[in-house]
Amino acid sequence: MEFNQLLNQNQRRWHILMIVMSGVLFTCALLHLSVGEVFINPFSPQSALESRLLYDLRMPRLFAAAAIGAALALSGASLQVLLGNVLAEPGVLGISGGASLGMVLILFAFPAAATPLGFMLAGVIGALGFTLILVSMAKTLRLTTTRLLLVGVALGILSGAVVTWAFYFSDDLSIRQLMYWLMGSLVA
Known part of the structure; x- marks a missing residue:
């Protein structure tokens, strides 16, 4: 078998995989639009309530989920390219831990x-703060990529310890608020 044939066969596999995964994504999107407390046919809502639920509630959440997923994928891929390491991602580098902190x-x-706005701003500021700590340590200490990843893991463990400590000393309402924001949700 020649190299070109192997390359074409590999490209065909990727095309088939992309078609199958696009079908799965489309099916999940339709299920999200249809299934809920009230079942709605997304192609023909029957009442004004169904139309409002579909267009004002479920579709914006679907688009928000798609945008969030794309942003997370982009952030992970960007860090992998910038650091030249497939292990690099916001969770490993401690950036997600900074947002939690x-x-x-x-x-x-x-x-x-x-x-809600305060939590969002605090998360962004925490993530940016940890990113600045990583960048400044990388510049001043001239860290290699591997050491930078290890420093990020250490920062993530440190922030995880502080968050766990906060769970221990918080009341029920605070624990529920923290869990809601740390797990993430698109529910209103």
Whole structure:
């Protein structure tokens, strides 16, 4: 078998896989639009309530989920390309832990600011803060990619320990708020 034939065969496999996965994605999207407390045929909603549920609630959540998934994939792929390591991703580098730590800090240090917008801003600030820590350590200490990953893992473990400590000392309402935001949800 020649090289070109092997290449064409490999490309055909990828094309088939992409078609199958696109079909699975489309099916999941239709299920998301249809299934809920009220079953709705997404191609022909029957009442005004079904139309409002479909167009004002379920479709925006579907598009938000797709955008969030694309952003997460882009962030992981960007870090892998920038660092030249397939293990690099926001969770391994501790950036996700920084976002969690930011949310925990706002819940306990500034409880009046523990609103949905406050949690989002705290998460972004925490993630950016950990990213700046990593970048500054990489520049000043001239870390290799492997050592940078290890420093990121250590920062992630440190932030995880602080978040666990916060769970231990928080009341039931705070635990529920933290779990809701740390697990992520598109539910209203």
